[in-house]
Amino acid sequence: MLLFALYLSSSGQELLWPAVGACVGVYLFFHGFQMLQRKRLILNTPSSKIRSAAMGLVEINGLATGPYTMPAPITTVPCYYYRTMAWRWERRGKSSEWVKVADESLHVPFYLDDNTGRVLVDPRDAEMDIHRDFHEEYSHSLFSTHIEVPATVSGFLARHAISTDNKIKIEEYCIKPKNALFVLGTLAENPGLRVSATPVPTASHGMHSISFKMQGALSAEAAAAMESALPGIIVARNVTFAGFEGGATPREIIRLSSETPANSVDMTAQGKIAAAMTKAGINNPDAWKAAGLEYPGDQSANVSAATSPAEFDLNPKTVLMKGAHDPAFFISWHSQKDVVRALAWKSALMIWGGPLVTLVCVYILALQLDWL
Template identity: 50%
Template sequence: MNCALILLLRLDFLWMWAIVGVAGGLLLFVRGFKILQRKRLILNTPISKIRSASLGLVEVSGLATGPYLIEAPLTGKACYFYRTIAWELRKASRNQQWRKVADESLHVPFYIDDNTGLLLVNPQGAETDLHRDFRGEYSNSFFSPEQMPGRVREFLQRYGITGEHRVRVEEYAIKSQNALFILGTLAENPGLEVGPEPLPTQAAARGWKLTSEALDSAAAKLMPNMGAHGGCEQEVIHLSGRGRPLHSAEMTQQGKIAAALLRAGSGNPRAWAAAGLDHDSPAVAIEGQPEPALLSARRGAGAGPAANNFDLHPKVVLLKGENTPAFFISWRSQRRVASSLGARAIACIWGGPALTLLSVYVLLARLEWL
């Protein structure tokens, strides 16, 4: 009886997977042609020299550069753009699957240099194919420093990840002098200014992004009796730099809040004011760094080449266009990007129908029509 029930359940699951296979095969087939269309767009758009590039859809290649840098949370490397993602291994039905629990991406506007000129790039809304600088998997031993680096632990703590499940983290970044291939729209500058303030690259799903409103609310809850400008004498809060981070028990309440705001890269004055800290005064000191570097340390990782070597208010910017939304940044060359897209397109165009036919065969056999 039990064997018959198990067999029946397996047959029912086979029926369901066959239906999913039919739909999935059709979707893969359609997706294959979309990928092929993107490949043709890349090959049909000639690579332009920055000095002679005209407004509209362009392709440029060169080295990333810029006057301001930010710090990637996991590697600590200075960069212009980073994306850090975390997954947890969760049990779903009878299987286990990776569930995304954090997706953080910040950037500062940067330039691309091809030896004929400099072109400002606004990576907002770009599809990226970047080199992976960090990848790690950790078991549910969250407080074990031997297995989990301190930077990884701090990043996960920001998102309330307790380490009860197995965790996987990855980080991608655009660093100084990285070779880039970019397909995007060259347009008149809509008012973009180059500055040291890190900007969120994309709106993450709810629960993943530390918004300014969330920081304001958290700071207000932690400091309920302190006014906007603080109700007590302002203290200098020392946060560890590259050395051992301070344990929470060794930090004051203001120190804990300042640490959270700093690690989140928040330069929002309202969040600092709600915590009773002056946004622009040197109330937060980072061990191993001089006082004049405090604002730079809070807003980014410092400066690259001298700012006077760049036009901070250029007339044109490479960005995601309104009429032509194609915007792609890759660490691979045009030829390698096109080759990769071609292979994916072939796999989808041929694999999709094969999956559909196999699933239809299973359905017909299940209905005993064969």
């Protein structure tokens, strides 16, 4: 321990890192109790069959099924849900780290089937523990083994206006047909969800910002046409800012500038415009045309019928979702027994290891401050 303290002293970080370590130990301790609470909640919630499940917090095991699937952006596998993320290796000060630059998540309505019945699942705001279908790094460095970037990856990066000058890491998670799932959530009355082929954003965003330049002035008639074609959209001319506050009913504001791009650098911002409009869910071709962009097409056009929709109740009375009074909502590709086992050893490791880390770091601090 003394040698470690001397090493810290020689590196000029004799107080910073032990203090950080002590805080990390405290965090691990409390996070361990949170995981223990989750474990007890799962153990205390009886598993239910869909046919006999009562309203409220339930545990259900079943196979994912549904009338529609969509292709995942990277793997293109038919799925009900996907989350695709991209990180870029960036230099921050004296060190480098992975910085998340894209996080895209969509789903089409799907059900759980346990042979006694089917229940519609609304995966929004769920804590996901599902299979990772894709994980890869790409770099243009001399020693990289992944220089060639697949077309699906290039398309995803271009849609989010991400440069490939630096090293890129891509991950994709999917829920596919016939995946066995364990769900802890609230069985509640349907708040108005209806099954359709249109993909729905799974992650909620508190603010959408769209800022861009376009060639030529936007006439009052064009702005009025866009507003009439896009309910809830406000179009303002000659201003370059847009957004809406989270928590309220989204009202998207598109503000257009009539300034002509001065150079090719400004022209490359078109990719960012398209990414922002895609993220905001603007799928009216008139809005894309007014922004000087080519409409990429409706995402629902890529949705295919996995099973005949006539076999499903497209307007079910109940939905398995995140509850207002029972906020626990967990979807896992592991069985209930495996989830409990993982929570048990992780919580024990954090509850016992956290204080140990804190004590060691406090001891190092005491050595550095000559308290011992």
